[in-house]
Amino acid sequence: MDALIKIDHVTVRYGTLKALDDFQLMIRKGEFLTIIGRSGCGKTTALRLINGLLMPDEGSVYVRGQNVASADLIRLRRSIGYAIQDVGLFPHMTVRDNVAYVPSLSGMWKKTESADRAAALLEMTGLDRSLLSRYPGELSGGQKQRVGIARALAAAPEILLMDEPFGAVDEITRRGLQTALLDLQKKLNITIVFVTHDISEAMLLGDRMLVMDAGKAIQLDEPEQIRKNPASPFVRELLGLKAD
Ligand SMILES: Nc1ncnc2c1ncn2[C@@H]1O[C@H](COP(=O)(O)OP(=O)(O)OP(=O)(O)O)[C@@H](O)[C@H]1O
Numbered sequence: 739m740d741a742l743i744k745i746d747h748v749t750v751r752y753g754t755l756k757a758l759d760d761f762q763l764m765i766r767k768g769e770f771l772t773i774i775g776r777s778g779c780g781k782t783t784a785l786r787l788i789n790g791l792l793m794p795d796e797g798s799v800y801v802r803g804q805n806v807a808s809a810d811l812i813r814l815r816r817s818i819g820y821a822i823q824d825v826g827l828f829p830h831m832t833v834r835d836n837v838a839y840v841p842s843l844s845g846m847w848k849k850t851e852s853a854d855r856a857a858a859l860l861e862m863t864g865l866d867r868s869l870l871s872r873y874p875g876e877l878s879g880g881q882k883q884r885v886g887i888a889r890a891l892a893a894a895p896e897i898l899l900m901d902e903p904f905g906a907v908d909e910i911t912r913r914g915l916q917t918a919l920l921d922l923q924k925k926l927n928i929t930i931v932f933v934t935h936d937i938s939e940a941m942l943l944g945d946r947m948l949v950m951d952a953g954k955a956i957q958l959d960e961p962e963q964i965r966k967n968p969a970s971p972f973v974r975e976l977l978g979l980k981a982d
Pocket residue numbers: 752755756757775776777778779780781782783784935
């Protein structure tokens with residue numbers, strides 16, 4: 739198996755609480771992995787290990803075979819896009835400057851080309867280039883989330899980490915965002931790790947789905963396989979199936 743990301747027997751502690759408890763996960767290159775579980779089960783913690791925002795207390799994390807603990811974190815993060823629920827757009831910058839922020843800083847985009855490249859990314863997420871000169875405060879929630887995706891993709895990352903990125907929008911907008919993201923993933927062939935606590939979203943988007951509970955990986959498989967063979971009563975309940 740082609741493991742692009744490997745989380746190997748990781749424990750993360752906050753005082754006596756184990757946010758992750760001997761947690762293990764291998765993620766394949768090019769796959770769309772969804773992570774599902776209740777609030778507080780450790781989803782965000784798992785995600786933040788991958789781009790080195792958090793270091794394990796025990797165990798190791800490898801990205802492309804390299805231990806994150808000894809990696810150049812700036813380089814690592816440049817290859818990993820990160821999109822979060824409240825988007826975190828810079829309010830005083832236009833949409834164009836938000837999207838172009840990282841690639842301009844790192845010299846990937848020249849000043850003269852940044853408008854066109856930002857526009858191309860916006861269009862990929864289903865937004866019109868006429869929004870380029872707006873400020874985040876002048877956008878709807880769904881538009882902001884699309885800009886957030888465009889920004890996360892701007893540095894052409896090989897890996898995209900998404901933490902409940904579609905949480906704050908209505909159902910119809912959410913479906914539009916899901917479709918846009920699936921299209922993008924096919925087009926760009928990126929590896930996506932997507933955290934959600936919406937089971938239908940996890941099943942729809944994931945090539946594979948990881949079910950977590952209390953800091954542990956409970957079941958990892960294709961959504962259809964998990965639906966057919968839930969590993970425990972907890973997984974059945976999460977799927978909305980009746981217990982035996
Ligand atoms: N900085 C911190 N200090 C202390 N405890 C923390 C800290 N960050 C997270 N935790 C705890 O670790 C556990 C896992 O947190 P995490 O953010 O990974 O959960 P989550 O699955 O992402 O939840 P949610 O669905 O609500 O976002 C929780 O019990 C949380 O309270």
